[in-house]
Structure formats: C-alpha cells, structure tokens
Amino acid sequence: MKYAFGVLLCSLAGLRGAMPLLAQNDLDQRVAKELDSLVATYKHLHENPELSTQEKESSALVAAELRKIGYDVTDHFGQYDSPGLISYGIVGVLRNGSGPTVYVRTDMDALPIVENTGLPYASHVKVKRADGAEVGVMHACGHDIHMSVFLGTARMLAQLKQQWSGTLVMLGQPAEETVGGAHAMLRAGLFTKFPKPDYVLALHDGSDLPAGKVGWHEGSILAGADSVDIIVRGYGGHGAAPQRAKDPILIASEIVVALQTIVSREMDPQIPTVVTVGSFHAGTKHNIIPDEAHLQLTVRTMTPVQREKVLAAITRITKGIAAAAGVPADRAPIIEVAKDNVPATINNPELTRRVAAALERGLGKENVLPGEPAMASEDFSLYALEDPKPPICMFHLGAADPAKWQAAKETGARLPGPHSAEFAPVPEPTIRTGVKAMTSAVLELLKK
Ligand SMILES: [Zn+2]
Ligand SMILES: [Zn+2]
Structure with missing residues (x-):
C-alpha cells in the first residue's frame, strides 16, 4: 500500500x-x-x-x-x-x-x-x-x-x-x-x-x-522614504508693519501649496509618488511676524531616479519661491534631507x-x-x-x-x-x- x-506520487511528480x-x-x-x-x-x-x-x-x-x-x-x-x-x-x-x-x-x-x-x-x-x-x-x-x-x-x-x-x-x-x-x-x-x-x-x-x-x-x-526639513527664513517684525518684514509664514504657505505640483505636474502619473507636509511650525503670537517657519515633509518614491527628481524639485521650488518673495540669497531657505533615508x-x-x-x-x-x-x-x-x-x-x-x-x-x-x-x-x-x-x-x- x-x-x-x-508510485502514484512519483508518477504525478513531473506535473x-x-x-x-x-x-x-x-x-x-x-x-x-x-x-x-x-x-x-x-x-x-x-x-x-x-x-x-x-x-x-x-x-x-x-x-x-x-x-x-x-x-x-x-x-x-x-x-x-x-x-x-x-x-x-x-x-x-x-x-x-x-x-x-x-x-x-x-x-x-x-x-x-x-x-x-x-x-x-x-x-x-x-x-x-x-x-x-x-x-x-x-x-x-x-x-x-x-x-x-x-x-x-x-x-x-x-x-x-x-x-x-x-x-x-x-x-x-x-x-x-x-x-x-x-x-x-x-x-x-x-x-x-x-x-x-x-x-x-x-x-x-x-x-x-x-x-x-x-x-x-x-x-x-515598497517605496523609498525620505524625511526633509525646510527652514524658511525671512525677517521678523511687527504684525502691523509687514512692509518692514519678510513674512516667512506666507512664503512657507506658498511653498506647501507649490510642492503639491511636483506629484500632479512633474512626475509620471504611472509611477506612484507621495510628497506630504506633515508639520508646519512658525511664530509665537498674533502680532509678531517671525523670523522663520519650519516645514517637515515625508517623500515616498519607487526608484532612485524618481527620488532624485523629487528632491531636486523640492529644492528648486522652495528656493524659487523664497527668491520670488525677495528673500536675499544669504537668507535662502535651508533644506535638509535626513541621512537615515530608506531606499x-x-x-x-x-x-x-x-x-x-x-x-x-x-x-x-x-x-x-x-x-x-x-x-x-x-x-x-x-x-x-x-x-x-x-x-x-x-x-x-x-x-x-x-x-x-x-x-x-x-x-x-x-x-x-x-x-x-x-x-x-x-x-x-x-x-x-x-x-x-x-x-x-x-x-x-x-x-x-
Ligand atoms: Zn512595520
Ligand atoms: Zn514590518
């Protein structure tokens, strides 16, 4: 038996x-x-x-x-x-x-x-x-x-x-x-x-x-994950005198909105990409324009080439918007990509x-x-x-x-x-x- x-098992083995x-x-x-x-x-x-x-x-x-x-x-x-x-x-x-x-x-x-x-x-x-x-x-x-x-x-x-x-x-x-x-x-x-x-x-x-x-x-x-920190630098001042300041909250807000165009306008829609601004911190009080605003992003990409493209676009958009707002070069935004990224x-x-x-x-x-x-x-x-x-x-x-x-x-x-x-x-x-x-x-x- x-x-x-x-024998029966062996005869089926080829299948x-x-x-x-x-x-x-x-x-x-x-x-x-x-x-x-x-x-x-x-x-x-x-x-x-x-x-x-x-x-x-x-x-x-x-x-x-x-x-x-x-x-x-x-x-x-x-x-x-x-x-x-x-x-x-x-x-x-x-x-x-x-x-x-x-x-x-x-x-x-x-x-x-x-x-x-x-x-x-x-x-x-x-x-x-x-x-x-x-x-x-x-x-x-x-x-x-x-x-x-x-x-x-x-x-x-x-x-x-x-x-x-x-x-x-x-x-x-x-x-x-x-x-x-x-x-x-x-x-x-x-x-x-x-x-x-x-x-x-x-x-x-x-x-x-x-x-x-x-x-x-x-x-x-699985996606690669990067954490990006952006410090948008302006000039602080009295909230009642915006003409004497360079408002980093407004500049950072424009950056947050413009960053969303990376996925919608720049990346291949067939390849999934995520750019999320998960944290936005600035200011202390109603009537003070702060010196800085701090953004924290997570970026998810599927290939090294795509990753480079997204990170370059983040840098380009961030610096471009700050420059367009009249932020001088020596106060340009600081952009830091965390070293512990996962590809x-x-x-x-x-x-x-x-x-x-x-x-x-x-x-x-x-x-x-x-x-x-x-x-x-x-x-x-x-x-x-x-x-x-x-x-x-x-x-x-x-x-x-x-x-x-x-x-x-x-x-x-x-x-x-x-x-x-x-x-x-x-x-x-x-x-x-x-x-x-x-x-x-x-x-x-x-x-x-
Ligand atoms: Zn887990
Ligand atoms: Zn797990």
Missing part, C-alpha cells in the same frame, strides 16, 4: 516541476510536526514584544534556537550610529558543501502600540520612553510571525540537508521599525565577516491576503520569478498570487545596495483570517492590518504556509 502510494511530490509531501509532514512548537513560540513572542533596539530576549530566543539545531551563531552583531547602543543582531550560518550562499532575514522588533485584539496571548507589556511617558508595546507589524517562520525554516533546512548544497545564513535583524537595524549590521561588516551573499530573501505578513496564500511582485514593491525595496526580477515558481511548486499554484506594490518602506532594501549588491526578494505572506478576509472583500468590512492595534494574524495557517514557502524558495536556490 505504501509502495503503491509512492509539479523541480520539487517532486514525494519531497513536497515530506516537507508538509515535517512542517506539521514542528507546527505546535512554532505556534507556542509565536504566542510567547507575541505576548512579550520588545521595541526597536531593545530586542534582548527575542534575539536570545532566536540565537538559542539556531544554536540548538546546529547553526554557527554570532550574536550582538551590528554597530549603531549612537555609541553605547547594543545591537541584538543575530547571524546563524549553516555550511553544507559547495554552492551559492542564501541569506534569509527576519526582523524582530515591535511597535509602541497598546494592543487591542482581545486575544488570550495579547501583549500587556508597557515600557517607559526616554521622556518618561509609558507606552504599550505590541507586535503590530507581525515580526513575531516572521521570527516563528524563520525558526521553522531554519529547522526544515537543517533537517533537509541532503536536499541542498551551499551555505545558508539566517539573519535576525533588530530595529526595522526605526530603520537602523539593517544599516547597523551592514556597517559592522555583515557581507565581509560572513559568507558573501548570492541571494537575500525575506517575507512580510499582512492582511491583504488570507492565511494560506502568498503574493509576489517583481521590481519596486525603495526593489525585488530583483530574475530572482523573484525563480522564487515565485518555487512558491507555486511548494504551495500549489492557486495559493500564489501576484501582489501589489505599496508606499510603505522597509530597510530590507539596504541589503541590495551593499557590495556585492546581491539580488533580493521579499514576498508577502497572507495572515488574515480567511473568513474575515472574504467578508471584507464582499462587504467592505474593516480588516485591521499591520500597525493597527487590532492586527491579529491567524497563527497556524500563517506559520505553516510561511515555513513551507520560505523553505521551498531556499531549496530552489540551493538545489543540487
């Missing part, structure tokens, strides 16, 4: 491409065996979230688990800008003969949000911020799902060593939400102190897809198509869907820019309750997603699918 079943059904069946069974412990780990992580740069216990758990299953682990890897800040970065290496090197990255940090899911394993963690205020902490971006899938994938690939050849590097990255973690690990020499990557993979969960499904998109998938996340097309084909084989075609780019940002993008500039690919992991997802689709009911206090991934199917998906992708890239 067993034999006959095996599924490179991963024969027998191997697929083996992976399904192995994941099923680990699922209870992975879900328990998930619930523990969810109940005990840690803010960016404070991932002490989460990273210790990830490191201990990787060591237990045979990875060569380096912990506390990374170098932040601020001296004295410890990095909780983890690098776990599993060498398995000759072949390419694949990095799999998880993030580990949570958000300052008071959880409102009502789940039995909801977080009640509260921490004091630097200013003394108390904030709730919640894994509202699902990085706890990412860690659980990451550990499941690490276990699978350690168990399935006979099916692949090469080097696997499991990367536990801190501080994604505050955009310092990837930079800290790269600055400390990630790609020189550890094997050079041929590919870097990651996934992100969300409620755009139901649990059981994954989505992919080649090219730009757009661009999925390497060739790698992404290869990963997508592996996902279809691993999960079934019906569970792998084309995804949509979003204007959110990720510091995963940085790994593609560091020498040897490896191809990167991040795919989407459905985490929504399938029934709620269906209802939301049909009736427009609200479905809380990442960064919401009510974001509640369904653990079992999400983790099961994530482990199968990531393992299938790595097996494809490291196949013998």
